[in-house]
Amino acid sequence: MNVLLVYAHPEPTSLNGSIRDFAVGRLRQAGHHVQVSDLYAMNWKACLDADDSAAPREPRFNATAASRHAYDHGLQRADIAAEQEKLRWADALILQFPLWWFSMPAIMKGWVDRVYAAGFAYDVGEHSDRHWGDRYGEGTMAGKRAMLIVTVGGWESHYGPRGVNGPIDDLLFPIQHGVLYYPGFDVLPPYVVYRTGRVDAARFADIRETLGRRLDTLATAAPIPFRPQNRGDYEVPALTLRPDIAPGAVGFAAHIDRGDGGQPACGTAEGGSTNSR
Numbered sequence: 001m002n003v004l005l006v007y008a009h010p011e012p013t014s015l016n017g018s019i020r021d022f023a024v025g026r027l028r029q030a031g032h033h034v035q036v037s038d039l040y041a042m043n044w045k046a047c048l049d050a051d052d053s054a055a056p057r058e059p060r061f062n063a064t065a066a067s068r069h070a071y072d073h074g075l076q077r078a079d080i081a082a083e084q085e086k087l088r089w090a091d092a093l094i095l096q097f098p099l100w101w102f103s104m105p106a107i108m109k110g111w112v113d114r115v116y117a118a119g120f121a122y123d124v125g126e127h128s129d130r131h132w133g134d135r136y137g138e139g140t141m142a143g144k145r146a147m148l149i150v151t152v153g154g155w156e157s158h159y160g161p162r163g164v165n166g167p168i169d170d171l172l173f174p175i176q177h178g179v180l181y182y183p184g185f186d187v188l189p190p191y192v193v194y195r196t197g198r199v200d201a202a203r204f205a206d207i208r209e210t211l212g213r214r215l216d217t218l219a220t221a222a223p224i225p226f227r228p229q230n231r232g233d234y235e236v237p238a239l240t241l242r243p244d245i246a247p248g249a250v251g252f253a254a255h256i257d258r259g260d261g262g263q264p265a266c267g268t269a270e271g272g273s274t275n276s277r
């Protein structure tokens with residue numbers, strides 16, 4: 001497979017740096033082709049703005065319209081077009097980052113904001129009262145796989161079903177369902193390293209073991225069974241779940257189809273994360 005690893009950490013000798021080096025080595029050993037977008041090393045421009053297009057400036061900047069125009073007319077900045085080309089090349093995308101304020105670092109969010117152009121990652125397909133775009137299971141990335149590798153300072157219990165920070169699957173939902181499933185990726189369960197301050201040689205050996213197994217099954221592991229938007233589960237144009245689908249289920253969990261009424265347990269093996277504690 002062709003694998004694109006998008007990586008956000010400012011320090012090459014960090015835990016994240018070691019994990020990235022391990023992951024790239026393991027994937028290459030297995031015969032995969034790997035490209036890394038090391039966002040800090042690339043000095044990636046994080047802020048989406050009017051400079052992202054070579055088109056003449058409009059009196060009022062409209063982010064979606066400017067993105068669509070630049071994408072359709074070959075006027076995008078070269079850094080954006082190059083990342084889109086890597087995504088077209090990739091069969092699998094890995095986003096690797098330390099959890100910063102319960103989300104991805106700003107530089108990676110800026111990669112998503114800018115690379116996910118209108119017409120490329122959103123605003124794809126028919127938009128009408130009958131069909132609200134090719135998204136959530138359909139779209140430009142359909143047929144490709146994606147996975148998160150996330151390091152976390154807190155304990156696993158802090159991110160458990162009743163943990164003070166909220167369940168990790170809920171915190172990652174906007175990334176896994178919003179950023180990855182939306183443009184069509186099949187999203188594999190995340191690989192999460194907890195309590196990073198306690199990582200030593202023994203813990204790192206455990207990370208090599210458990211992450212290695214996850215990378216070995218990148219092409220075959222079952223994705224999180226998010227519900228496709230256009231399969232009939234949702235009423236259009238409201239795009240709410242049909243009353244007979246997972247009745248009573250609300251919130252993020254309702255959008256995962258486990259065939260059990262829609263209330264998954266957090267952190268279970270099926271669709272839950274693989275963790276290093």
Ligand code: FAD
Pocket residue numbers: 009013014015016017018098099100101102103151152153154155196197198199200201204
């Ligand atoms: P490092 O600090 O580089 O390393 C961690 C440990 O691993 C160190 O002890 C180091 O010696 C050891 N190590 C590194 N490489 C190896 C190796 N090869 N072998 C063995 N040991 C090694 N945490 C939360 O839980 N929730 C949050 O919302 C959150 N927000 C944050 C916001 C900010 C702005 C910051 C700076 C931190 C935040 N944190 C949060 C903590 C953050 O998630 C962790 O600091 C981060 O995940 C650790 O990853 P690192 O690569 O920076 O680790």
